Every structure is written in structure tokens, then in C-alpha cells.
Amino acid sequence: MAELLKGAPVVAALNAKMMEDIEVLKSKGTIPTLAILRVGEREDDLSYERSAMNRCTTVGVEVKNVILPSDVSQNTLMKELDALNTDDSVHGILLFRPLPKHLDEEAVRKALNPDKDIDGITDGSLTGVFTGSGEGFPPCTAQACIEILDYYGIDCKGKRAVVVGRSLVVGKPAAIMLMGKHATVTVCHTRTVDMPSVTRQAEILIVAAGKAEALVKEYFSPGQVVIDVGINVTPEGKFCGDVNFDDAEPIVNAITPVPGGVGTVTTSVLISHVVEAAKKHCK
Amino acid sequence: MAELLKGAPVVAALNAKMMEDIEVLKSKGTIPTLAILRVGEREDDLSYERSAMNRCTTVGVEVKNVILPSDVSQNTLMKELDALNTDDSVHGILLFRPLPKHLDEEAVRKALNPDKDIDGITDGSLTGVFTGSGEGFPPCTAQACIEILDYYGIDCKGKRAVVVGRSLVVGKPAAIMLMGKHATVTVCHTRTVDMPSVTRQAEILIVAAGKAEALVKEYFSPGQVVIDVGINVTPEGKFCGDVNFDDAEPIVNAITPVPGGVGTVTTSVLISHVVEAAKKHCK
Numbered sequence: 001m002a003e004l005l006k007g008a009p010v011v012a013a014l015n016a017k018m019m020e021d022i023e024v025l026k027s028k029g030t031i032p033t034l035a036i037l038r039v040g041e042r043e044d045d046l047s048y049e050r051s052a053m054n055r056c057t058t059v060g061v062e063v064k065n066v067i068l069p070s071d072v073s074q075n076t077l078m079k080e081l082d083a084l085n086t087d088d089s090v091h092g093i094l095l096f097r098p099l100p101k102h103l104d105e106e107a108v109r110k111a112l113n114p115d116k117d118i119d120g121i122t123d124g125s126l127t128g129v130f131t132g133s134g135e136g137f138p139p140c141t142a143q144a145c146i147e148i149l150d151y152y153g154i155d156c157k158g159k160r161a162v163v164v165g166r167s168l169v170v171g172k173p174a175a176i177m178l179m180g181k182h183a184t185v186t187v188c189h190t191r192t193v194d195m196p197s198v199t200r201q202a203e204i205l206i207v208a209a210g211k212a213e214a215l216v217k218e219y220f221s222p223g224q225v226v227i228d229v230g231i232n233v234t235p236e237g238k239f240c241g242d243v244n245f246d247d248a249e250p251i252v253n254a255i256t257p258v259p260g261g262v263g264t265v266t267t268s269v270l271i272s273h274v275v276e277a278a279k280k281h282c283k
Numbered sequence: 284m285a286e287l288l289k290g291a292p293v294v295a296a297l298n299a300k301m302m303e304d305i306e307v308l309k310s311k312g313t314i315p316t317l318a319i320l321r322v323g324e325r326e327d328d329l330s331y332e333r334s335a336m337n338r339c340t341t342v343g344v345e346v347k348n349v350i351l352p353s354d355v356s357q358n359t360l361m362k363e364l365d366a367l368n369t370d371d372s373v374h375g376i377l378l379f380r381p382l383p384k385h386l387d388e389e390a391v392r393k394a395l396n397p398d399k400d401i402d403g404i405t406d407g408s409l410t411g412v413f414t415g416s417g418e419g420f421p422p423c424t425a426q427a428c429i430e431i432l433d434y435y436g437i438d439c440k441g442k443r444a445v446v447v448g449r450s451l452v453v454g455k456p457a458a459i460m461l462m463g464k465h466a467t468v469t470v471c472h473t474r475t476v477d478m479p480s481v482t483r484q485a486e487i488l489i490v491a492a493g494k495a496e497a498l499v500k501e502y503f504s505p506g507q508v509v510i511d512v513g514i515n516v517t518p519e520g521k522f523c524g525d526v527n528f529d530d531a532e533p534i535v536n537a538i539t540p541v542p543g544g545v546g547t548v549t550t551s552v553l554i555s556h557v558v559e560a561a562k563k564h565c566k
Contacts, residue, residue: 123414127406130413131451158476166462168414175470179449182474184481187458191465193441198467 003152003254005227007264010151014268018059018275025278026060032278033062034118034271035090037081039103040070045096048267052094055271064090070100077103078111085113091281092118092274115280118273120173129173132180137273142173144265145206145227146181148256154204154225156181162199164188164215164242165208170229174206195219209242217247224252229262286435286537288510290547293434297551301342301558308561309343315561316345317401317554318373320364322386323353328379331550335377338554347373353383360386361394368396374564375401375557398563401556403456412456415463420556425456427548428489428510429464431539437487437508439464445482447471447498447525448491453512457489478502492525500530509538512545 025032034056038045049065056063066080077099084090093116099105114124114136120143125136137143149156161183165171171187178185183204188195199205200221207215212232220226230242241258248255256262308315317339321328332348339346349363360382367376376399382388397407397419403426408419420426432439444466448454454470461468466487471478482488483504490498495515503509513525524541531538539545 123410124406126413127410130409130455131406158474160476160481172413172459172462176455179455179470179472182472184469184471184475186467186469187462188467189462189465191441192467193443198443 002226002249002252005148005152005225005254005256005261007148007256007261010148010265011268013151014147014265014272015055015059018061018268018272021275021279022060025275025282028282030278030282031062031089032060032275033064033090033092034274035064035066035084035087035093035116037066037068037084037093037095039068039072039077039096039099042096048096051267052270055267056274059271059275061271061274072103074103074107077108081108081111085111085116088281090116091278092116092270094119094270095121097121116277118270118277120273126168126173129176132176137276138177139169139173140266140269140273141170141208141229141262142177143269144262145170145174145229146177147265147269148227148262149181149204149225152254154254156183156204159183159203160186160201161204161206162186162188162202163206163208164195164199165210165229167208167210170206170208174208178204178206207242211242213240213242213244215243215248217244217251219243220248220251222251222253224254226252226255227262228256228258231258231263285509285532285535288431288435288508288537288539288544290431290539290544293431293548294551296434297430297548297555298338298342301344301551301555304558304562305343308558308565311565313561313565314345314372315343315558316347316373316375317557318347318349318367318370318376318399320349320351320367320376320378322351322355322360322379322382325379331379334550335553338550339557342554342558344554344557355386357386357390360391364391364394368394368399371564373399374561375399375553377402377553378404380404399560401553401560403556409451409456412459415459420559421460422452422456423549423552423556424453424491424512424545425460426552427545428453428457428512429460430548430552431510431545432464432487432508435537437537439466439487442466442486443469443484444487444489445469445471445485446489446491447478447482448489448493448512450491450493453489453491457491461487461489490525494525495523496525496527498526498531500527500534502526503531503534505534505536507535507537509535510545511539511541514541514546 120139128135196218199219208229228241228243403422411418449472479501482502491512511524511526
């Protein structure tokens with residue numbers, strides 16, 4: 001029986017820390033505030049927005065919603081973003097992507113104030129991850145993986161870590177962050193030859209393959225810690241990860257569940273970035 | 284007998300390509316120009332400067348030398364840098380580091396115009412490497428490793444690559460560039476446990492350990508391609524790499540010599556960046 005690395009206690013610990021910080025900020029007259037900038041009514045966005053707003057309410061972060069129609073012009077969107085960029089009462093900006101196809105998403109991304117880039121999408125934030133300078137904020141999902149390892153006391157130093165996936169949102173930043181924690185890190189991807197032989201060598205395995213239950217029995221070995229980043233819905237309407245849980249669980253030492261694992265921590269990491277941004281702003 | 288992956292033919296090929304580009308640029312009235320900004324008279328700097336200037340002469344790149352005394356003030360240095368940043372006839376700026384201790388090197392680095400950052404030291408260039416956006420220029424040594432692999436027709440796709448070293452100058456950018464070439468990449472460093480067991484698995488091994496002849500017999504296995512980034516001088520005054528060449532050579536399939544390997548290609552990569560910068564400027 002593998003240990004279940006549930007997200008809920010990680011979230012509770014992050015919340016407790018945030019609430020302390022928010023108390024201090026409020027005593028200084030600052031209310032940490034998240035602006036959510038949404039274009040259109042995509043179901044994914046609405047669901048993440050609800051969940052982020054609930055978390056904000058729990059810890060005491062204010063939310064400012066800016067909702068634009070799906071046919072909004074580039075000009076109007078840029079103006080709204082600029083207003084949030086320069087609004088001193090807003091500490092973090094969450095911009096839902098992908099944007100509708102008629103909009104220049106890259107221009108919008110580049111225009112986002114890096115100090116408010118709590119989702120880690122600007123060049124400034126990516127540079128901060130790559131150099132370890134602490135500038136900006138790491139992509140929330142990558143950091144959520146690290147928060148789970150930290151919370152459960154899993155020391156990375158000298159460990160063999162394997163990351164499946166090389167995206168800018170999870171794979172690459174997670175790999176760099178694991179290097180910073182002194183793990184020996186391997187990155188696998190779709191072009192990797194005989195991936196099971198690589199993943200079986202991992203002591204810590206982070207899976208962001210982007211494919212439902214892609215990692216089956218042969219990918220795992222005893223003693224492993226498995227962090228499953230995937231969130232997929234099966235044709236039967238069941239949530240599942242990128243790991244075949246029933247295959248992995250009897251073999252490995254510890255594994256995150258889906259749902260209730262990385263995903264739930266990711267939202268809290270996002271909110272914690274708002275609080276961090278407010279703290280930096282207050283200095 | 285391992286194949287010797289000498290730098291000289293790689294340099295010749297890079298030079299030939301550059302000279303074609305320079306011909307076109309000159310026909311449009313642009314002479315690619317490198318500014319070398321040196322503070323003080325460090326022997327390392329002088330030697331690299333001579334070598335860069337010789338290469339420039341060979342291909343037809345102009346050099347502008349700005350030499351400041353070792354007790355130069357921050358203010359004067361920043362003014363000189365700013366003049367080069369805004370001088371339209373200068374396409375690339377090489378800034379020797381480390382600067383004398385009384386100077387704020389980070390401020391100087393951040394002030395460098397990313398379009399002229401041919402040595403890949405600005406945040407813009409590092410972001411370009413990390414995201415693969417093509418912005419800025421990769422650190423020259425990391426790119427030199429890739430140029431050698433390309434020149435000798437070593438396909439990285441699906442290969443197991445191991446990089447020893449996690450610096451921002453070589454290890455991390457080389458790892459990201461190898462991922463971009465679809466290798467399965469592992470990064471080792473001083474905290475890696477049982478490093479020989481990891482490096483022996485490599486099909487392509489890039490060594491930037493920062494320690495003379497640190498990799499001995501047990502680190503190698505048959506069939507490997509070894510790129511040795513190290514340049515060290517033994518107590519007897521002999522140049523050597525981070526690989527013990529006599530140990531590795533009988534085992535592996537191909538290996539770069541030291542001297543005459545990565546180092547010599549690095550200088551040509553630097554000059555090629557000046558030409559690329561001039562081409563971008565001319566567009």
C-alpha cells in the first residue's frame with residue numbers, strides 16, 4: 001500500500017501561513033488583491049475561477065473580476081490589462097489562456113507587469129526560475145509539485161528525479177527547481193526511447209505527460225515517490241491522472257491521488273503568490 | 284581509438300558561413316562590429332581578447348576596444364556601456380567578467396542591451412534559451428558544444444544525454460538546448476550520488492565539472508560521444524580538460540581534445556553572434 005500524498009493537508013498548511021501573512025498586511029492597511037481577467041465564458045476558465053475565488057474567500061484575499069466579451073478587441077483588452085498593471089490596489093493578475101484566436105496572446109503576455117505575474121507566465125518569471133534569482137513567480141503547477149514534496153518531508157538532495165514532460169508550464173520549471181534542491185534530474189518526453197527504463201530509475205517521479213493514464217505498470221519500481229500532474233476525464237466521466245493509479249499504487253512507496261493531489265495545491269500556490277506579491281509591494 | 288572531435292574544422296565551417304553573411308552585409312553598407320569592453324588588465328581577459336580579435340580579423344568583423352582602468356567608477360563604466368548600447372555601428376558587446384570588486388556587476392549586466400548581448404549573459408538571452416523563442420543569444424560555450432555535435436553529424440534525437448554541471452553558463456543552457464534537440468537529458472552535479480553510474484548511461488556526455496581531469500575511467504562506457512568543456516592547466520603547465528583523456532579515449536567512441544576542442548569553437552560562436560546581431564539589425 002503506497003502512502004497517499006493528498007493535497008488537502010498541503011493546502012491547509014499553505015492557508016495557515018497565508019492567513020498569518022495577511023493578518024500582518026491588513027494591520028499595515030494592505031488587503032492582498034487578485035484580479036482575474038477573463039475573456040469569454042469557457043467552462044474550464046469558469047471552473048478554475050470559482051475554485052480560485054473560493055480559496056481567496058477562505059484566506060481573506062480580495063478578488064476583482066474583469067470579464068470581457070469573447071469578441072473583445074485587442075485594444076480594449078490591452079487597456080484593461082494596463083489599468084490592472086498600474087492599479088496599486090491590485091497585487092496579482094490571473095489571465096486566462098488560451099485567449100480567443102483573434103487576439104494576440106503573446107502581446108498580452110508580454111504586457112503583463114512581471115511583479116503581478118502570479119501565474120508565472122512572463123519572461124521575467126521564467127528567468128527567475130531558470131537563474132534561481134527569485135524574480136517573479138514560478139508557474140504554479142511546477143511549484144505545487146515541490147510544495148507537496150516539501151510538506152511530506154521528501155528530501156530531494158542527491159536523489160534521482162525524473163520529470164516526464166518538457167513544457168514551460170510544468171516539465172522544464174519543475175526540472176530546474178528539482179536541480180535547485182540538489183536532485184539529479186532527467187527530463188523525458190515524447191521522443192524518449194524506452195521511457196519505462198528511464199522512469200523506473202527515478203526515486204522521485206513527476207509526471208506531466210499530458211495523456212490520460214499513459215504511465216502503466218512497467219514504468220514504476222519499488223520505493224518511488226510519484227507526483228501525478230495530469231488531470232483528465234475518462235469517457236465514463238471519471239477523473240484520472242497521467243499515471244494509471246491502479247498499476248502504480250501497489251508498486252510505489254507514495255503517490256498523489258487524482259483528483260485531490262497536485263491540482264488542489266496549484267490553486268493555493270496561485271493565491272500564495274498574490275500574498276507574496278502584496279508583501280513585496282508593501283516593503 | 285576514439286574519433287577526435289577537433290574544433291578546427293567546426294571553426295572553419297562557421298567562418299565560411301560567416302564570411303558569406305558578412306559579404307552580403309557589406310554590400311548593404313553594414314560592417315559587423317564587436318565592441319570589447321574591458322576593465323583593467325587581467326591576463327585571462329587579455330588572452331581571450333587577442334584570440335577574439337584574431338578571429339574577427341580573419342572573417343572581416345571590425346573590433347572597437349573600450350579599455351577602462353581597473354579603478355574606474357561605476358558611473359563612468361555605465362556611461363561607456365550606454366554609449367555602446369546606443370551606438371548603431373556596434374552590433375555586439377563583449378563585457379569581460381568578473382569585474383573588479385568595487386563595481387556592481389549585476390547592475391552592469393542588467394544594463395546591457397539584450398540585442399547586443401552576444402555572450403548570452405542577460406536575462407533576455409537566458410529566457411530565449413529556456414523558452415526556445417530565439418530571443419537574444421545562448422551562452423557561447425553551451426552553443427559551442429551543440430555546434431560540435433551538429434558538425435560531426437551526431438543526431439541527438441532520442442539519445443540519452445548527460446550533462447555534468449548545472450551552471451548558467453554551460454550546464455543548464457546545454458541541457459535545455461539538448462532537450463530542444465529531442466535528447467533525453469540528465470543533469471549531474473556535485474550533489475549527485477554515484478555519478479559514474481549516471482554518466483556511464485550517457486550516449487552523449489557533456490562535461491563541465493569545473494575540475495581538472497575529474498572524470499576518470501569508471502565514468503565512461505563504450506560507444507559514447509564525449510564533449511569536454513573544461514580548460515585547466517596542470518601544475519606541470521600542461522592544458523587538460525575536466526575529463527581524464529587517457530582514461531576516456533580507449534573506451535569511448537568520440538571525444539573532443541583539450542586544447543583544440545570546445546574552447547576554440549566558443550570564440551567562433553561569439554563572433555558568429557556579432558554577425559547574427561548585425562543581420563537582425565539590418566532587417
